[in-house]
Amino acid sequence: MSAVEPLQQTLAAEHAAVYVLGVCAAQTSFTRERALWKRLDQAIGEHKRQRDELHQRVLELGAEPVAAAAAYEVPTVLNTTARIRRAAQGVEARCTDTYGALVASTEGGSRGWAISALAQGAVRELWFRGSPETFPGLS
């Protein structure tokens, strides 16, 4: 596997996360579920930042960054707060697994980025999960 391939896979995961979390936020009442809405909004912002950083890293390696799909499958019907929370947690769990794979398959600056992303992703997962894990990113 080339050095750029793990980064492309992580970038693809960020595209999906931004989309699905956006749907979660759209289905969350800003008035009645403001705390959840704010967490979703914050998570989307962080995923967009990481998406842009990965995009730049891929460009610097001389490759064409993978584009976002037109749409992504949303995990479930998001008609309750509990389902929205579970969907958001699922997004973050998959992303932390992806960051973990990036840690294992890279070195140097890319690994450093992935180590930081894994910790930040684990904290975001905690927002929606509620309790800490023993080995985030190792599922």
Place this chain on the structure above:
Amino acid sequence: MDNTALTRRTALVALSATLVSTSGCSLTTAPPSPRETLPATQIDPDVAVAVSVLGRIRDVRSRIVGSQSGAGLSPRALSQTLAAHEAKLTTAVPASLRPTASPSAPAHRLSVPEVRKEIRGLQAALVDGAQGARSGAFALLLASMNAALAQHLHPVTRGSM
């Protein structure tokens, strides 16, 4: 979303195999040898990091016992996580290299800021170890431990939902 993410079993089996094989030691067949008799050149850098981190975890865990809870930080839950990390590393480090010294207990009951400082120090060691690890599986394990500690510090640093 990701087809290449390592499973926990894959990562830990690879880690154990890497640490044991590259150190020239075996958990099951080699006779135990005192740590001081092993020439430094025979110890794989990843094994050295694992031994160092293992000692650090034991020390931090002993220091936070009975410390104050507050601001969302639970020393008990933190201690359980550290115990799980310690157990995982213990199985991966050759028996002859495991730290045997008793960890030092603090002279006083640590406050929440002091616990946070201890954990952040351990996190720095985990990040350094993950960054420099030769084995990708070992790097992932250390990075995962760092992420778990970040979750414990989260309620203190960012507030809860």
